[in-house]
Amino acid sequence: MTQAKNPKATSKAAVGNKPLSARARSAQLTRDSVLKAAIKVFAKYGLNGGSIEKISSAAKSHDRMIYYYFGNKEGLFVAVLEETYRRFNEAEAKVEIDPKDPVLSLKKLVEFIVNYYHDHPEFVIILNSENLHRGKHIAKSELAQEYSSKAISVFSEVLLAGQKKGVFRDDLSPRDLYMMVAAMGYFYQSNRYTLSAFLGEKLEKTETFSAWEQFVMDAVLRTVTTK
Amino acid sequence: MTQAKNPKATSKAAVGNKPLSARARSAQLTRDSVLKAAIKVFAKYGLNGGSIEKISSAAKSHDRMIYYYFGNKEGLFVAVLEETYRRFNEAEAKVEIDPKDPVLSLKKLVEFIVNYYHDHPEFVIILNSENLHRGKHIAKSELAQEYSSKAISVFSEVLLAGQKKGVFRDDLSPRDLYMMVAAMGYFYQSNRYTLSAFLGEKLEKTETFSAWEQFVMDAVLRTVTTK
Amino acid sequence: MTQAKNPKATSKAAVGNKPLSARARSAQLTRDSVLKAAIKVFAKYGLNGGSIEKISSAAKSHDRMIYYYFGNKEGLFVAVLEETYRRFNEAEAKVEIDPKDPVLSLKKLVEFIVNYYHDHPEFVIILNSENLHRGKHIAKSELAQEYSSKAISVFSEVLLAGQKKGVFRDDLSPRDLYMMVAAMGYFYQSNRYTLSAFLGEKLEKTETFSAWEQFVMDAVLRTVTTK
Amino acid sequence: MTQAKNPKATSKAAVGNKPLSARARSAQLTRDSVLKAAIKVFAKYGLNGGSIEKISSAAKSHDRMIYYYFGNKEGLFVAVLEETYRRFNEAEAKVEIDPKDPVLSLKKLVEFIVNYYHDHPEFVIILNSENLHRGKHIAKSELAQEYSSKAISVFSEVLLAGQKKGVFRDDLSPRDLYMMVAAMGYFYQSNRYTLSAFLGEKLEKTETFSAWEQFVMDAVLRTVTTK
DNA sequence: TATGAATGAGCGTTCATTCAT
DNA sequence: CATGAATGAACGCTCATTCAT
Structure with a gap:
């Protein structure tokens, strides 16, 4: 985890309605798509069976991003x-x-x-x-x-x-x-x-x-x- | 699957009440202890989380025995x-x-x-x-x-x-x-x-x-x- | 290496005694704290074991700053x-x-x-x-x-x-x-x-x-x- | 680690001079070649830099074998x-x-x-x-x-x-x-x-x-x- | 009947680094 | 000057399974 040390910040930012920069918006998008993919994958395979790789590729993102936003699999x-x-x-x-x-x-x-x-x-x-x-x-x-x-x-x-x-x-x-x-x-x-x-x-x-x-x-x- | 082509054979033998040879009895014992260990391990970790190794060592047996008696993890x-x-x-x-x-x-x-x-x-x-x-x-x-x-x-x-x-x-x-x-x-x-x-x-x-x-x-x- | 093409620039500025601007002083501070953190981390884990992330977080800075001031890990x-x-x-x-x-x-x-x-x-x-x-x-x-x-x-x-x-x-x-x-x-x-x-x-x-x-x-x- | 739960046993067997079966001999060979490769690789890259993969491929063996004989990298x-x-x-x-x-x-x-x-x-x-x-x-x-x-x-x-x-x-x-x-x-x-x-x-x-x-x-x- | 040896694919995770503002 | 976002390769390790006696 190189940055995003407080991943919930990003999450909560979505609740407020402040205008987001292009960067922040794209970040939110990535985080969201990972989260949605995770729900789908866990729903199909359970926690154990739902691998990081299955999730990241379902989100059209990268393994690394999961650790970036959620710390680890548990955090996700x-x-x-x-x-x-x-x-x-x-x-x-x-x-x-x-x-x-x-x-x-x-x-x-x-x-x-x-x-x-x-x-x-x-x-x-x-x-x-x-x-x-x-x-x-x-x-x-x-x-x-x-x-x-x-x-x-x-x-x-x-x-x-x-x-x-x-x-x-x-x-x-x-x-x-x-x-x-x-x-x-x-x-x-x-x-x-x-x-x-x-x-x-x-x-x-x-x-x-x-x-x-x-x-x-x-x-x-x-x-x-x-x- | 080179052995145990009919893995149920041993299992069904247990149903009948014919006298068993010493060898068959020891085999039955191994099979039973593996099965009991499997139930315990699956009960704790689920199917995915209950690994072959966890089961065989809980049964004080060897991985190989699981394949011998049950064909594969699914069979078990x-x-x-x-x-x-x-x-x-x-x-x-x-x-x-x-x-x-x-x-x-x-x-x-x-x-x-x-x-x-x-x-x-x-x-x-x-x-x-x-x-x-x-x-x-x-x-x-x-x-x-x-x-x-x-x-x-x-x-x-x-x-x-x-x-x-x-x-x-x-x-x-x-x-x-x-x-x-x-x-x-x-x-x-x-x-x-x-x-x-x-x-x-x-x-x-x-x-x-x-x-x-x-x-x-x-x-x-x-x-x-x-x- | 897009920035800091001459990473020593900041370093040498420290040798002279010219008055520094507030910005330059803060930059010097960041550089110094990264350098000190790097010494500590390398001292504990060696070159291989002392990761960029360990160093940047020990310096209360960011990975990116290391590249900014020192080009790459070797430069550091x-x-x-x-x-x-x-x-x-x-x-x-x-x-x-x-x-x-x-x-x-x-x-x-x-x-x-x-x-x-x-x-x-x-x-x-x-x-x-x-x-x-x-x-x-x-x-x-x-x-x-x-x-x-x-x-x-x-x-x-x-x-x-x-x-x-x-x-x-x-x-x-x-x-x-x-x-x-x-x-x-x-x-x-x-x-x-x-x-x-x-x-x-x-x-x-x-x-x-x-x-x-x-x-x-x-x-x-x-x-x-x-x- | 599916078997070889006491890896030192194999090691000590080498000390004695009992005739070894073909299987045991080949096992000893594998273990030895991994150990020798590990010494070479660690000597060149240190403990951190000497990766499991570098060692196993230097030994013309597989990653898995290192865990089989030595438990983990520390054991090796x-x-x-x-x-x-x-x-x-x-x-x-x-x-x-x-x-x-x-x-x-x-x-x-x-x-x-x-x-x-x-x-x-x-x-x-x-x-x-x-x-x-x-x-x-x-x-x-x-x-x-x-x-x-x-x-x-x-x-x-x-x-x-x-x-x-x-x-x-x-x-x-x-x-x-x-x-x-x-x-x-x-x-x-x-x-x-x-x-x-x-x-x-x-x-x-x-x-x-x-x-x-x-x-x-x-x-x-x-x-x-x-x- | 029983077992030690071997295998390759996949796991969660960390690495140094670059991109785009 | 400073930073958040993104990347791909590699890491140590575990997985279910097969081979050869």
Whole structure:
């Protein structure tokens, strides 16, 4: 690492809206394309299988640039983790929560999560990789922890609204509720190949997925609503 | 592949109960210790990270023996997959199902599955590895497919019994029911590091797990029972 | 080499005493800090092991600056070599030589040299690096050759004074005398780790060094004096 | 490292004289050729500059073999260090020491050492490399320490013989004597490029070396003998 | 049945250096 | 005067695998 000793600076520069010099803009472009390529490659091969060379060539850049911007492979994976969580959060923020209609809100939330995992296999594989490595990257990233904790607070909000209206049970923790939904969305995507193998049914088929989505929603509502 | 053209030969010999010669017994021992070491190593590092050398030295054997008995790394992983499923099946077969008491039977089933995933992290990691590789090993193994399909049939049996007695809903597929339970057991184990990171709570604690177990049982029953 | 086509320019400016502009002064500062850092880093890791990056970051500067001021790594090492010799010469010039007392003068000279090597491990390692590279840098530097030849002339002076007084042997070359003293001072420092390993005695201890200093002085005097 | 977990075994097998199988013989050959190539390459480029690739291709072998027989580069260097010391010891053992003629014996010893360094530049460069790395390899090798300590005991023996006969001073330590001789032999070889540069004389010339050899012998005798 | 020896491709990383402002 | 961005070659090392008994 000859320069770019604080690689996050570049990253954060993207958040602000100051005009960038041509050089800075091109740098941002390189960094971004590496990051995007890394997400794709890790999504396909996992952390171990996603080699520096695969990533740099997918980004049409050079191995050396990864070390320039991210320090090393670990640093790159931390950035990938952060970006992946950030995207999830960004998408979740768009789910319209209406405290006046907790049931509908919960349905929307379930729909969002189940579909998000389904549409973003990279999220699942990246999380699996992180868990395979015992969470050592997320431990290093304040950003990732910050992002991820948001997910639960939305469930908390909806659950509370329903409880106030008397439509949701009082003896439920938002954490369990969140985990139930996440588990069912996650599992379907994460284990689709082994499941397909012995269910004899392709989980990729849209009807199969829709049926599952309906089942999850039904199960969640039966679990949450008061009689 | 110059030797072990039919690597399963030794494996199947173990199934029968013919008396083995001293040589064959020692061979069986080597094969077993390699297989056990492989399960341990893959459980810790995944398929990619679990190198031949790590495995052979964990088995106090030699690289060459792996090729001798399993052909190559893929062959070894197929054997690992089969053994892993076999153990799960073996354990599940011990769950006492009573058609006269479907609710209790279901409870026992849920308890078994949630606990099995919790107690067998290697099962989870090995399945994740297999899914990362798009199920290419399970596709090669008749044995694995055979084993895995059994799991659902038990759910089918219990569900049917409950439906006959009128205590379980009629509009449920055993597949969905199985997946619900599996998902919730699996997710807790599979994602424990990332979950711990942002739940701020150690999922390893036994109370936390017990609470989760109770929640899963409750959710399943609310989903399954009529009225 | 697009810039700094005459890298010595800045260097020589330092020799004169003309008032410098603020810009030139800051430039001089950068150059100096890089040079000092290079000496430290080369002293620790040798020429090969002392990377551009280690040096620039030790100097709290940038890789690019090294190329700006010294052309390339070789140019930097030549400058390091020159500075190292210059310092040695500067220190040696302070040794008080009295032609009327050649024995005392010789003692002072021996004391100086043995101590200089002992106190300046960087000198030893830098010379070793240069010799490992077959003297290719010193060959390029008139300055270094100029400096280094001075060392012998002092010995020549003292030896001559002693010979005139009849206290020193006539059949000695100043070169041999110089080499004898240098060798014994050098070796102690240069090989201290391997020597310590099998002498079982830490050469770093001050008593051990003092004893060696006395021995060297004694050996030199016995070699040089008549009678 | 897939096999050869105890690389020294192979090494020691060479000491014994048991008949070797064709395989073992070829293995010994490979190991030896790698070791010899390593000595040559390290002698030319030092430890840092002597790359694995340079060595393996000089040995007409493969990078991988170095790891097979020596574990890693450090292990190889330790073996090089041991072999280098061993050779020195072997050569020194041939110097004929006669307790009845201590002066002649000392002369022979001086002659041997000064010439050995002169004829074996690899010894000097390898020791320099080891000292650059603060003796960390020798610290790992019992063998090297064992070898190296022998050198002094010979000096001890000769010195004692001379003292008994009253021809050598009583107040001399064998350590100082050894270091004096070693220093003067070592320095001439180690620093020949920088010395040549400013002595203006090629130290490689045989006359120059002979003169130095004579000077060393004279200096040592003047230092050691009584009267 | 078992094993030591050998292989070539690929891994993550660091190197000295140049380009473009 | 100073710097961030980019480069390609080489580094030490590990990978799964085959050869020859």
